[in-house]
Amino acid sequence: MVSIDKKIKSRSATVGVVGLGYVGLPLAVAFSEAGFKVLGFDVQQKRVDLVNQGKSYIADVSDDSLSDVVTRKLLEATTDQSRLKEVDAICICVPTPLTKTKDPDLSYIINESKEIAKYLRRGQLIVLESTTYPGTTRHVVLPILESSKLRDGVDFYLAYSPERVDPGSKKHSIRNTPKIVSGMTSQSTEMVKLLYSQIAETVVAVSCPEVAEMTKIFENIFRSVNIALVNELAQLCQNMGISVWQVIDAASTKTFGYMPFYPGPGVGGHCIPLDPYYLASKARELDFHTRFIELAAEINENMPSHVVSRIMEALNTRGKSLNGAKVLVLGVAYKKDMEDIRESPSLKLVQLISDRGAKVSYNDPYMPKIQLSHCSLTSVALTKGNLSAADCVVIATDHSCYNMDEVTAYSKLVFDTRGVTKGLMGDNIVRLGE
Numbered sequence: 001m002v003s004i005d006k007k008i009k010s011r012s013a014t015v016g017v018v019g020l021g022y023v024g025l026p027l028a029v030a031f032s033e034a035g036f037k038v039l040g041f042d043v044q045q046k047r048v049d050l051v052n053q054g055k056s057y058i059a060d061v062s063d064d065s066l067s068d069v070v071t072r073k074l075l076e077a078t079t080d081q082s083r084l085k086e087v088d089a090i091c092i093c094v095p096t097p098l099t100k101t102k103d104p105d106l107s108y109i110i111n112e113s114k115e116i117a118k119y120l121r122r123g124q125l126i127v128l129e130s131t132t133y134p135g136t137t138r139h140v141v142l143p144i145l146e147s148s149k150l151r152d153g154v155d156f157y158l159a160y161s162p163e164r165v166d167p168g169s170k171k172h173s174i175r176n177t178p179k180i181v182s183g184m185t186s187q188s189t190e191m192v193k194l195l196y197s198q199i200a201e202t203v204v205a206v207s208c209p210e211v212a213e214m215t216k217i218f219e220n221i222f223r224s225v226n227i228a229l230v231n232e233l234a235q236l237c238q239n240m241g242i243s244v245w246q247v248i249d250a251a252s253t254k255t256f257g258y259m260p261f262y263p264g265p266g267v268g269g270h271c272i273p274l275d276p277y278y279l280a281s282k283a284r285e286l287d288f289h290t291r292f293i294e295l296a297a298e299i300n301e302n303m304p305s306h307v308v309s310r311i312m313e314a315l316n317t318r319g320k321s322l323n324g325a326k327v328l329v330l331g332v333a334y335k336k337d338m339e340d341i342r343e344s345p346s347l348k349l350v351q352l353i354s355d356r357g358a359k360v361s362y363n364d365p366y367m368p369k370i371q372l373s374h375c376s377l378t379s380v381a382l383t384k385g386n387l388s389a390a391d392c393v394v395i396a397t398d399h400s401c402y403n404m405d406e407v408t409a410y411s412k413l414v415f416d417t418r419g420v421t422k423g424l425m426g427d428n429i430v431r432l433g434e
């Protein structure tokens with residue numbers, strides 16, 4: 001077997017990153033900053049052009065860091081998959097969405113594996129990073145790569161290593177987040193460990209790709225289930241006249257055995273709303289029903305409707321109906337201080353409020369325009385006039401730039417889904433979970 005370990009150690013190996021999105025672009029920059037030559041692949045010409053101009057479209061990658069590695073000729077992007085033969089290691093970071101019936105859609109992984117198989121050469125290390133159900137590396141990627149007539153463990157190395165980025169976080173980076181790896185063979189494990197130890201302080205090798213695949217999905221299900229639990233508790237607390245926010249604060253004083261999760265309008269992003277279904281669907285093939293996972297998804301998916309019911313009640317109490325009311329929604333991204341609206345519950349909220357006949361507008365400094373089912377909306381300015389003109393202002397995403405003192409001072413009614421007004425008093429403030 002041609003070994004690329006010397007090339008990795010001397011950082012003369014070329015790393016290919018396929019899929020230059022939220023996961024792939026930061027990874028490509030991390031390898032180039034470590035001194036590797038990186039070739040980034042994407043099917044979107046626009047993204048490739050932007051990368052080659054040093055212009056970032058992902059919040060976690062600054063223009064400065066991108067243009068620095070591009071100018072130093074350490075990072076180049078291309079749509080030309082035949083250039084896969086130029087690279088020594090390939091990290092696959094393509095999307096893993098769901099179909100309309102919420103089943104895993106592996107078409108991106110399958111299509112890319114076919115491309116790699118066309119150009120596969122001896123000694124290459126292929127690492128799948130996309131989140132997926134256990135068995136994908138072995139039963140989906142491996143047979144496609146071996147259709148090239150080259151053999152895993154003899155001619156090339158195949159491994160799985162899940163991405164664990166925390167989008168928007170200043171604290172957690174590729175460098176300080178332990179990286180889980182596993183190869184199909186012990187040599188592949190050694191090779192993938194060596195590669196990632198060039199950019200991550202801690203690399204944790206596990207016994208097989210299935211353990212690594214399950215670990216990533218379990219981490220996201222853990223979040224989904226705990227968020228669902230606190231979302232359910234929020235609804236019960238409201239019925240019992242208890243503040244869920246005070247309960248969480250009090251429980252957080254426990255120094256062991258408890259970790260805070262917070263209620264909200266639902267879950268969003270590419271991971272938590274999707275990944276649990278990957279496992280649930282795979283489990284059904286074994287006649288196993290993942291009840292916890294599906295119940296959590298159901299509770300989280302129902303949160304936008306629950307919030308709308310609460311807004312209706314709050315308006316009714318003030319002699320108004322949602323139909324015909326002016327509602328201003330603050331924040332449409334799924335997470336604070338981010339421009340990502342994938343699966344965003346705030347978007348669902350805007351849609352539901354609009355469907356019930358309200359005149360809905362929104363503000364989001366990160367998203368100038370959004371598309372609803374029947375129209376598009378443009379973000380309005382967050383002015384005293386716009387706040388006071390609304391019958392209800394809904395805090396859907398808690399962007400740090402929102403000044404809650406001003407929002408609550410000028411609004412007739414504030415519905416807070418994130419608990420950001422919890423230190424504030426006022427008859428015009430209604431909170432989820434209270």
Ligand SMILES: NC(=O)c1ccc[n+]([C@@H]2O[C@H](COP(=O)([O-])OP(=O)(O)OC[C@H]3O[C@@H](n4cnc5c(N)ncnc54)[C@H](O)[C@@H]3O)[C@@H](O)[C@H]2O)c1
Pocket residue numbers: 018019020021022023024041042043044047093094095096108111112129130131132163164165166167269270271
């Ligand atoms: N976003 C996150 O926070 C996050 C965190 C951990 C893991 N993940 C997982 O990582 C994977 C990628 O997620 P993402 O958020 O980066 O997705 P993304 O949509 O931001 O990026 C994927 C990129 O892949 C490109 N692409 C699709 N098919 C391609 C192909 N055949 N060749 C080259 N490029 C191709 C797309 O054009 C896009 O630019 C998913 O499996 C996701 O579940 C995401």
